[in-house]
Amino acid sequence: MFNQLKAIIQYLLPKQLLTLIFGWIANKHLGKVTTWMILGFSKLYKVDLSEAKISDVKEYKTFNDFFARELKDDARPIDSAANSIVMPADGVISQFGVVQDNLLLQAKGHFYSLESLLACHPDMIKFFKDGAYATTYLSPQNYHRFHMPCDGILREMIYVPGSLFSVSKATTESIPNIFARNERVICLFETEFGPMAQILIGATIVGSIEVEWEGCITPPREGIMKRWTYAGEVKLTKGQDMGCFKLGSTVITLFASNAIAFDSHLKVGDITRVGQKLAERI
Known part of the structure; x- marks a missing residue:
């Protein structure tokens, strides 16, 4: 109630x-x-x-x-194993699993489609069909920067305008399709694990989403979709700073089908820290 x-x-x-x-x-x-x-x-x-x-x-x-504060250099050690994929942000694992019937779990009883999350981008839908996903919620108390889960070459970035619903536990359990309805920035990377996407979700009072290679993506909020393509000039390493939210929000990380296996100890509700092991290559 x-x-x-x-x-x-x-x-x-x-x-x-x-x-x-x-x-x-x-x-x-x-x-x-x-x-x-x-x-x-x-x-x-x-x-x-x-x-x-x-x-x-x-x-x-x-x-x-x-x-947007930065942490001390030794505050978040990065798992150095060659086949490991690391947590992209400090926060909490709100959901993770495999995309089934093109649906991702938002909260108990609430699903949203891969097509809606990816703004009907045909190539990305193909890349991540039956893939794996992890949703990390950043609360106001958390460190607000997000990082690379693995080495990657940026190929495309899309800004999708949308609503600014809160993405707290209470609202994700009550408002359907919240991640596909909110504004977001989709970053597609080429990695040794196959295609990987980091999706940065906007929310109420998140005044800005910024990335290191382009600066501030939002605001302004002009209500139009924007797209950037890259020819390999943006290369990021595992654990590298990608950018920041100006207040907490959510990061959804997508992997291709049969590319990774989540850490066997991972469970919903786990507290995450940048650099800790999230998954490994199959």
């Missing part, structure tokens, strides 16, 4: 406006006000700043600088 109430509120909220306002405030140099905001947020969500390269909140000029 409580989750249903939250869902109703989500439908009624002016999500685009709230995100615009919060994004504007978060990018402003507000001096002591910024410091107080960061201190309050850190206390409310129990943010561990001891891992950050900048641990003194007074050194952050904007709230967004704090959101």
Whole structure:
């Protein structure tokens, strides 16, 4: 009942406006006000700043600088095994498994289609038919940058406009097709494991999605799909920083059929850390 109430509120909220306002405030140099905001947020969500390269909140000029903070170089060791695939983000495994009948599990009783997630891109649908997927939810307390699960060469990136529903546990259990309805950035890589996609999901108050090779992808929110293609000039290594959310959200990682096997100890609800083993090559 409580989750249903939250869902109703989500439908009624002016999500685009709230995100615009919060994004504007978060990018402003507000001096002591910024410091107080960061201190309050850190206390409310129990943010561990001891891992950050900048641990003194007074050194952050904007709230967004704090959101996009980098960690100390040794904070997230990367699994070095040649056949391993690593966690792309700090957060929680909300779902993982195999795409069955072209459907991915969102939450108990809720599925969404591969076609809708990939904006009906015919090649990508073919690449990931019967493939494997892992969904990592980043809460507000988490480190907000996302990383490469394995070495890869970027081939294509697509921005898909959409809604900005919250992607918390309560809303994913109540609102159908949430990942296929929300705005997202789809990054397609060529890897030694076959094609791999990292899908970066927008959400309420996520003021920005940024990637290292193009900078800020959203905003602006112009309501049109955008596409970038690459000829091999963007090469990323396992564990390398890909970009950031300006507040928590979700990363969906897709692999081709019969390419990888998830770690035998992995289960829904597991806490994830960048660089820990997620899967290995079959």
